[in-house]
Amino acid sequence: MYLAQAFKVKHDFWRYVIGSIAVIGVNFVAQIPFIIAIVFKDGFSGLSVSDESDLLNILDSNTTLFLILLPFAASLIALYFVVKYLHKQSWRSVTTSRKKIDWKRVFFAFGLWAVVTVILTFIDYYSSPEDYVWNFKFVPFLILFIIAVIFIPLQTSLEEYLFRGYLMQGFGTLFRNKWIPLIMTSLIFGGLHYFNPEVAKLGNTIMIYYIGTGFFLGIMTLMDEGMELALGYHAANNLITALLVTADWTVFRTHSLLRDVSEPVLGFDVFIPVFVIFPTILFIFSRKYKWTNWKDKLFGKVEEPVEEIILGEE
Incomplete structure (x- = not known):
């Protein structure tokens, strides 16, 4: 059982609190180079520091x-x-319940969503060409490709290991069930995206997508007893998007192949990924990996494993 593995290590909840604070602290410290670069470039002259859109355009x-x-x-x-x-936990056991990390699962999820993303993007491009401009420049794109391929998987892996791995196991040992960790990690994951510039541009309704994505990745992890599929999907989603299309109002403003110049309007389409695409992907995974017993895996108890006692041994 994926969540129950945490019982085998030091799982006092204060450790998860301190561990989370440590990770957040390192994150803030590592933002200092960005702040220094902005100060040297612009000196904040005439700039509202709270305006994230302006900050992202300085460099x-x-x-x-x-x-x-x-x-x-x-x-x-x-x-x-x-x-x-x-x-005192292995990286493997925070990743999966299997004896070793199943990289085939990672690459399958990555490949599936990468192909779907490319197809959907170019369908939209050819159906509404006026909404896009060709943005390709060889040298900037090459630099983007190198940065994205190295660092975006690290970004998505951090989010998956923190929410679907570390905190989900921590909440699992605390509440000893699966549905509270699923809800809490999904809400926290979605809530942190509230500060993305997309929310300011499109409105709070976009939070349905972010929180829904958290539930989607959490369900995927619980049903598959490991994070491999979530790792692959999340990496493909961010990496392929960063390379394919950018817009002036998104958090990733890149030298991508295409630039979306349309005026974004949030409508019913925010519900399509959450209520159509995500369930379809879960169905595909469930068929391929033969998921069963959905009720117990999503709503069952997280019980501390009972160590076997072998007769004749002290």
Whole structure:
């Protein structure tokens, strides 16, 4: 059982509190280079520091992307040491219930969603070409590609290990059920996206998508007894999007192939991923990996494993 594995290590909940604070602290410290770069570039002259949209436009987009991804890489390293030394837990056991990390699952989820994302993007491009401009420039795109391929998987992995791994296991041992960890990690994950510039542009309704994504990834993790599928999906979602299309109102403003110049309007389409696409992907995974017993895996108890006593041994 994926969540129950945490009972085998140091799982006092105060450790999860301290560990989370440590990871957040490292994240804030790693943001200092971005702040310094902005000060040297602009000096904040005439700039409202609270205006994230302005902050993201001060530096070259590749430099900005690198500097906003750097704290995630640093935080992932911090989380690794928290897991290893504060909880005395292996990285494998916070990743999966299997004997080793199933990289085939990671790559399958990555490939599936990468292909779907490319297809959906170019369908939209050819159906509404007036909404896009060709943005490709070889050298900036090459730099973007290198930064994105290295750092975006670290960013998405940090989010998955923190929410679907570390905190989900921590809440599992605290509440000894599965549905409260699922709800709490999904709400926290979605809530942290409230500060994305997309929310300011599109309104609070977009939070349905972010929180729904948290539930989608959490369900995926609980049903599959591991994070591999969530790791692959999340990496594909952010990486392929960063390389394919950008817009002036998104958190990732990149030298991508396309730039969306349409005026964004949030309508019924916010519900399509949550209520159509996500269930479809879960269905595909459930068929491929033969998921069963949904009720117990999503709403059952998290029980401390009983160690077997072998007769004849002290």
